[in-house]
Amino acid sequence: MQPVNVGLLGLGTVGSGTVRVLARNHDEIARRAGRGIKITHAAARNLNDLGDLDLRGVRLTEDAAAVVNDPEIDIVVELIGGLSPARELVLAAIEQGKHVVTANKALIALHGNEIFAKAQEKGVMVAFEAAVAGGIPIIKAIREGLAGNRIEWLAGIINGTGNFILTEMRDKGRDFADVLAEAQSLGYAEADPTFDIEGIDAAHKLTILASIAFGVPLQFDKVYTEGISAISREDVSYANALGYRIKHLGVARRTPAGIELRVHPTLIPERRLIANVDGVLNAVLVWGDAVGPTLYYGAGAGSDPTASAVVADLVDVVRAMTTDPENRVPHLAFQADALSDIAILPIDEVETAFYLRLRVQDRTGVMADITRILADHEISIEAIRQQEPDDDDDDAADVIMLTQRVREGNMNQAIERIQELTSVIRPVTRIRLELLKQP
Numbered sequence: 001m002q003p004v005n006v007g008l009l010g011l012g013t014v015g016s017g018t019v020r021v022l023a024r025n026h027d028e029i030a031r032r033a034g035r036g037i038k039i040t041h042a043a044a045r046n047l048n049d050l051g052d053l054d055l056r057g058v059r060l061t062e063d064a065a066a067v068v069n070d071p072e073i074d075i076v077v078e079l080i081g082g083l084s085p086a087r088e089l090v091l092a093a094i095e096q097g098k099h100v101v102t103a104n105k106a107l108i109a110l111h112g113n114e115i116f117a118k119a120q121e122k123g124v125m126v127a128f129e130a131a132v133a134g135g136i137p138i139i140k141a142i143r144e145g146l147a148g149n150r151i152e153w154l155a156g157i158i159n160g161t162g163n164f165i166l167t168e169m170r171d172k173g174r175d176f177a178d179v180l181a182e183a184q185s186l187g188y189a190e191a192d193p194t195f196d197i198e199g200i201d202a203a204h205k206l207t208i209l210a211s212i213a214f215g216v217p218l219q220f221d222k223v224y225t226e227g228i229s230a231i232s233r234e235d236v237s238y239a240n241a242l243g244y245r246i247k248h249l250g251v252a253r254r255t256p257a258g259i260e261l262r263v264h265p266t267l268i269p270e271r272r273l274i275a276n277v278d279g280v281l282n283a284v285l286v287w288g289d290a291v292g293p294t295l296y297y298g299a300g301a302g303s304d305p306t307a308s309a310v311v312a313d314l315v316d317v318v319r320a321m322t323t324d325p326e327n328r329v330p331h332l333a334f335q336a337d338a339l340s341d342i343a344i345l346p347i348d349e350v351e352t353a354f355y356l357r358l359r360v361q362d363r364t365g366v367m368a369d370i371t372r373i374l375a376d377h378e379i380s381i382e383a384i385r386q387q388e389p390d391d392d393d394d395d396a397a398d399v400i401m402l403t404q405r406v407r408e409g410n411m412n413q414a415i416e417r418i419q420e421l422t423s424v425i426r427p428v429t430r431i432r433l434e435l436l437k438q439p
């Protein structure tokens with residue numbers, strides 16, 4: 001049988017990995033797919049800067065649209081990133097009846113509803129395993145492996161760059177900027193690294209995970225998003241002393257009132273497996289009503305690991321290209337006409353436990369004032385500690401508190417009042433805390 005012709009858009013970190021993995025494992029891949037998979041055309045902006053990448057037999061161009069429009073191409077692999085021209089190129093490929101594989105989570109999170117509707121109309125597949133947690137086959141696991149479950153919640157470390165930065169800062173005391181530069185040179189970071197640092201990339205991925213877990217449309221604008229830029233060394237060390245690790249988590253949870261969708265730094269008990277996922281590794285914990293907790297772990301970014309997911313999608317697409325479109329796995333796991341309109345909860349309505357750090361004047365009565373305010377807002381204290389501040393301020397103390405679960409709106413009101421106390425001399429630091437143990 002003739003090989004399937006692939007047009008590759010982008011020859012950067014993921015594109016070059018895809019070329020290498022397809023070449024290295026060509027025979028095994030063909031035995032799995034039932035046909036060879038051949039990159040016949042590729043587009044990139046940097047054709048003079050492709051190093052030693054072996055592109056013999058590949059027609060190269062700087063014009064991505066020419067690849068999409070070439071009648072020889074059966075599958076378009078979009079590894080350019082960003083929204084434009086990626087969206088236009090993907091829609092043009094679909095319009096021409098070509099299947100698409102992409103690693104572009106921003107594109108899927110923001111334009112996936114439009115893209116999948118068009119793909120369904122044209123009877124083509126759009127595969128996006130590499131878009132979430134790099135090489136971990138998390139899309140396949142949730143969409144197919146857990147299809148018998150009602151998924152109650154999931155929580156994941158889903159940005160490799162951010163986890164790499166937090167790990168290096170904690171273990172080696174390295175500077176934020178220095179570790180970020182290394183993550184960029186290793187090809188982990190997004191073209192705009194604020195996407196990694198400010199939680200936007202994780203929010204893109206959480207949008208996709210929530211959609212396939214709960215059968216809701218993609219709703220990126222409803223994700224509450226906080227990044228890692230405000231995490232301080234003091235908080236990391238106080239959290240460690242209390243038996244917790246600070247990780248940047250994406251959390252999606254069903255509640256009777258609606259769905260929680262949030263990404264933010266989170267204290268997790270250090271005994272949890274996911275608390276010990278370090279470096280560029282990602283992990284996603286998914287709780288299904290039948291299966292209970294399941295954990296998926298592996299490289300969340302990088303050239304070959306991400307290419308592993310791109311190539312797996314290519315194999316899936318090749319296997320299913322000749323099947324009736326109605327019988328394929330739905331893009332968002334649930335049939336397109338069976339998506340639900342459950343509300344996404346505003347962050348004020350979300351309940352979590354909290355870690356609080358307060359810099360206070362070291363005098364009697366201060367603690368009584370603070371605990372009274374917390375009690376007024378129905379906030380129960382789980383643990384409390386007083387620490388000498390690192391900066392040798394003799395008249396001040398750091399008070400660290402862990403609270404029980406409370407509505408975020410109550411916590412906001414309490415913090416506002418606490419900050420009005422003259423004895424509280426710096427803004428209160430608050431980090432959410434998740435035990436990650438119950439449905």
Ligand SMILES: NC(=O)C1=CN([C@@H]2O[C@H](COP(=O)(O)OP(=O)(O)OC[C@H]3O[C@@H](n4cnc5c(N)ncnc54)[C@H](O)[C@@H]3O)[C@@H](O)[C@H]2O)C=CC1
Pocket residue numbers: 009010011012013014015043044045046062063064079080081082085103104105106130131134187188189190191300301302303306
């Ligand atoms: N780097 C990683 O570890 C991961 C990246 N991704 C996603 O994969 C996609 C690609 O990321 P990287 O490979 O890291 O990016 P990159 O910046 O290393 O490569 C982008 C490639 O696209 C080409 N390009 C840019 N604009 C173009 C245009 N208009 N026409 C033709 N070619 C164009 C560039 O010349 C380059 O070859 C992004 O959507 C990213 O979010 C997903 C998972 C992991």
Ligand SMILES: N[C@@H](CC=O)C(=O)O
Pocket residue numbers: 131133134158159160161162188189190196201300301302
């Ligand atoms: N920039 C992303 C790349 C993979 O999705 C990350 O660091 O996780």
Ligand code: NA
Pocket residue numbers: 129130131132133134135136137138139309
């Ligand atoms: Na993946």
